[in-house]
Amino acid sequence: MNNAFAQLIKNKRVVVCVGSGGVGKTTTSAVIALHAAIEGRKALVLTIDPARRLANSLGLDTLSSEMMRIPIERFTAVGVKPKGELWAMMLDMKESFDRVVERYAPPAERDAILANRIYEYFSTSLAGTQEYAAAERLYELWDEGGFDLIVLDTPPTTHALDFLDAPKRLEDAIDNKALTWLYKPSLLAGRAGLGIFSTGTAYVAKTLAKFTGAELLDEFSVFLRNFSVLFDGLRQRSGQVRKLLTGPDSTFVVVTAPDALTIDEAIEFFKKLGKEQVQVGGFVVNRVRTPWVDPDDLKRPAVTVVGALVESHAHFENISPESLRDLSRRLIDNARDFSILSEVDKTSIARLTSVVPTHVPIQKVPFFSTDIHSLQGLDLVRHAMFKLR
Amino acid sequence: MGKSTIASAFALSCARRGERTLLMEMNTQDKVSAMFGVDTVGTEITEIEPNLFAVNVTPAAAMEEYAVMMLKVRVIYRAIFENRIMRAFLRAIPGLNELVMLGKAYFHVTEEENGRHVWDKIVLDAPATGHGIFLLQIPNVIMSILSSGHMFEEAQKISDLMRDPKITVLNLVTLAEEMPVNETAMLHDRVSQEIGMPMGVVIANGLYGRQFSEEELSLLEAAQKDVREPAVSRMIDAARFRVQRANLQEKYLHEIDETIKLPRIDVPFVFVPQMNSEALAQIATAFSSAAEDK
Numbered sequence: 001m002n003n004a005f006a007q008l009i010k011n012k013r014v015v016v017c018v019g020s021g022g023v024g025k026t027t028t029s030a031v032i033a034l035h036a037a038i039e040g041r042k043a044l045v046l047t048i049d050p051a052r053r054l055a056n057s058l059g060l061d062t063l064s065s066e067m068m069r070i071p072i073e074r075f076t077a078v079g080v081k082p083k084g085e086l087w088a089m090m091l092d093m094k095e096s097f098d099r100v101v102e103r104y105a106p107p108a109e110r111d112a113i114l115a116n117r118i119y120e121y122f123s124t125s126l127a128g129t130q131e132y133a134a135a136e137r138l139y140e141l142w143d144e145g146g147f148d149l150i151v152l153d154t155p156p157t158t159h160a161l162d163f164l165d166a167p168k169r170l171e172d173a174i175d176n177k178a179l180t181w182l183y184k185p186s187l188l189a190g191r192a193g194l195g196i197f198s199t200g201t202a203y204v205a206k207t208l209a210k211f212t213g214a215e216l217l218d219e220f221s222v223f224l225r226n227f228s229v230l231f232d233g234l235r236q237r238s239g240q241v242r243k244l245l246t247g248p249d250s251t252f253v254v255v256t257a258p259d260a261l262t263i264d265e266a267i268e269f270f271k272k273l274g275k276e277q278v279q280v281g282g283f284v285v286n287r288v289r290t291p292w293v294d295p296d297d298l299k300r301p302a303v304t305v306v307g308a309l310v311e312s313h314a315h316f317e318n319i320s321p322e323s324l325r326d327l328s329r330r331l332i333d334n335a336r337d338f339s340i341l342s343e344v345d346k347t348s349i350a351r352l353t354s355v356v357p358t359h360v361p362i363q364k365v366p367f368f369s370t371d372i373h374s375l376q377g378l379d380l381v382r383h384a385m386f387k388l389r
Numbered sequence: 390m391g392k393s394t395i396a397s398a399f400a401l402s403c404a405r406r407g408e409r410t411l412l413m414e415m416n417t418q419d420k421v422s423a424m425f426g427v428d429t430v431g432t433e434i435t436e437i438e439p440n441l442f443a444v445n446v447t448p449a450a451a452m453e454e455y456a457v458m459m460l461k462v463r464v465i466y467r468a469i470f471e472n473r474i475m476r477a478f479l480r481a482i483p484g485l486n487e488l489v490m491l492g493k494a495y496f497h498v499t500e501e502e503n504g505r506h507v508w509d510k511i512v513l514d515a516p517a518t519g520h521g522i523f524l525l526q527i528p529n530v531i532m533s534i535l536s537s538g539h540m541f542e543e544a545q546k547i548s549d550l551m552r553d554p555k556i557t558v559l560n561l562v563t564l565a566e567e568m569p570v571n572e573t574a575m576l577h578d579r580v581s582q583e584i585g586m587p588m589g590v591v592i593a594n595g596l597y598g599r600q601f602s603e604e605e606l607s608l609l610e611a612a613q614k615d616v617r618e619p620a621v622s623r624m625i626d627a628a629r630f631r632v633q634r635a636n637l638q639e640k641y642l643h644e645i646d647e648t649i650k651l652p653r654i655d656v657p658f659v660f661v662p663q664m665n666s667e668a669l670a671q672i673a674t675a676f677s678s679a680a681e682d683k
């Protein structure tokens with residue numbers, strides 16, 4: 001097989017699927033891992049979505065945060081003979097981040113962090129924590145070495161790099177001067193040059209407390225003080241994660257829908273990742289609409305379609321000529337409806353193609369008429385994605 | 390799911406019924422202006438159609454409005470809140486951004502001039518599910534952490550208005566497809582149970598509609614074998630595709646009815662290269678009778 005996308009997946013041990021929300025990232029990730037498993041590798045898909053129907057179609061009730069083996073031998077029912085293993089696991093973000101705390105916080109701070117109300121409500125919404133937790137878990141599983149391929153389905157985000165930058169962003173968010181002042185007030189004692197803090201500290205503090213309430217500041221400062229002990233561990237580990245994700249074993253696949261807005265976002269991802277020396281190995285464009293009919297044929301009068309239908313000797317005799325003309329008109333209108341959508345897709349994919357170097361494959365998966373959440377459906381997607389015949 | 394499109398179309402239908410309507414985007418890349426064909430909608434309220442106004446709320450702008458209101462004097466606001474360190478600080482306080490954005494929405498809800506409400510209707514285009522829930526639960530979260538202070542009082546005020554069925558209604562937008570239906574059912578349960586907001590309708594967007602009856606399709610398929618013109622045969626393929634997709638959507642409409650106990654409004658798919666005000670007006674008619682609301 002000399003298909004560039006199939007080749008790409010074959011040569012990698014880690015595939016990270018990134019993209020906007022609602023573009024079929026979870027299904028794409030699952031199909032990539034499924035294909036590798038069918039080809040004989042031991043593959044794991046890490047998803048962030050319980051994806052009930054996807055799980056059902058793979059023979060599971062639901063995906064959970066426990067690692068589960070998918071019974072892919074069921075694919076023999078659709079004429080496929082799987083040679084490897086497929087495993088799946090859902091990432092629970094809160095749980096993943098709790099693991100990070102448990103790993104890096106000294107025992108004294110650990111419980112205080114986990115019990116803090118700010119942590120409880122905001123640990124999964126602080127800048128980049130979700131992405132970091134996912135990357136961290138990926139690294140752990142890769143490090144254990146049990147799989148030939150790990151496919152990571154990432155949280156929908158508009159910043160592809162939250163992923164790699166998460167530890168740094170976390171640190172920036174917490175380690176800036178203003179916040180340090182909150183949880184290490186002694187640092188500032190006797191120091192000048194911090195502008196308004198050295199001259200009007202009391203007034204600012206008073207205003208701030210009036211604004212937020214003193215309790216929030218207290219709770220927040222406790223959280224920050226405890227949380228800051230994680231930094232050394234995070235910094236060290238994030239270096240290793242970054243090395244894995246930018247190294248030769250890994251590739252990023254940008255998943256997108258074919259509409260103009262989503263393609264714009266995909267191009268943004270591509271550019272940003274490139275700036276960070278992250279290799280985007282390929283694109284998957286899902287749900288590409290089919291141009292059923294040549295645009296010229298949409299202009300033909302309905303009567304010529306009537307002619308073609310009548311000529312077929314099918315049982316049109318029970319239909320009045322008016323109804324038949326009406327049916328023909330609707331046939332043309334319907335084909336025109338889809339032609340409009342197909343043009344939209346063609347234009348935006350052309351824009352993507354013009355930005356992306358030719359050696360990076362852009363794989364188009366059609367918008368199917370049937371539900372893809374079944375063995376046949378997933379196999380249909382697999383065939384389209386890996387250009388199998 | 391087409392949330393912004395639906396919010397815009399709904400706001401348009403309200404405005405055309407004669408209600409003075411404010412359409413709010415929440416700190417996103419502005420999509421309203423492209424749909425209505427007007428200049429970019431920023432943080433200042435602007436009229437985009439007769440009776441229809443729009444604004445894109447950012448935390449920074451909402452914070453300034455709120456702080457100036459609280460501190461009364463803009464000069465003091467500048468001195469305190471525009472300080473570089475202070476700004477970094479305010480950005481980092483958990484929940485504050487979301488609270489001031491909701492605060493702005495509810496300020497306009499209660500805004501009066503000469504004893505009359507300034508706005509008949511405020512349509513808020515909330516963020517997608519995950520972030521949406523986060524935004525909507527912020528007042529409750531803050532109330533559970535705090536017991537006094539401005540932020541607490543503000544959270545309490547907003548929370549009361551959010552849960553008042555005379556004031557607020559949450560409408561859900563979904564697609565008749567697997568993942569969106571699941572996500573929307575989850576959103577519905579969490580918002581009604583955890584946040585206690587009054588729920589209005591569930592809007593099924595992008596319905597293809599059955600353009601051909603089953604009898605017509607089977608006739609066409611019988612004819613297809615003998616049709617000599619490839620173009621006509623492809624038209625029959627397209628018809629089959631339409632019917633199969635419509636069938637699939639119908640299945641998920643049933644699932645919506647099963648899992649989300651709210652009145653359902655169906656919105657047809659609009660086959661246009663790009664959303665424009667004409668297509669919006671077409672969608673708006675779906676609401677003209679149906680969503681009689683707050």
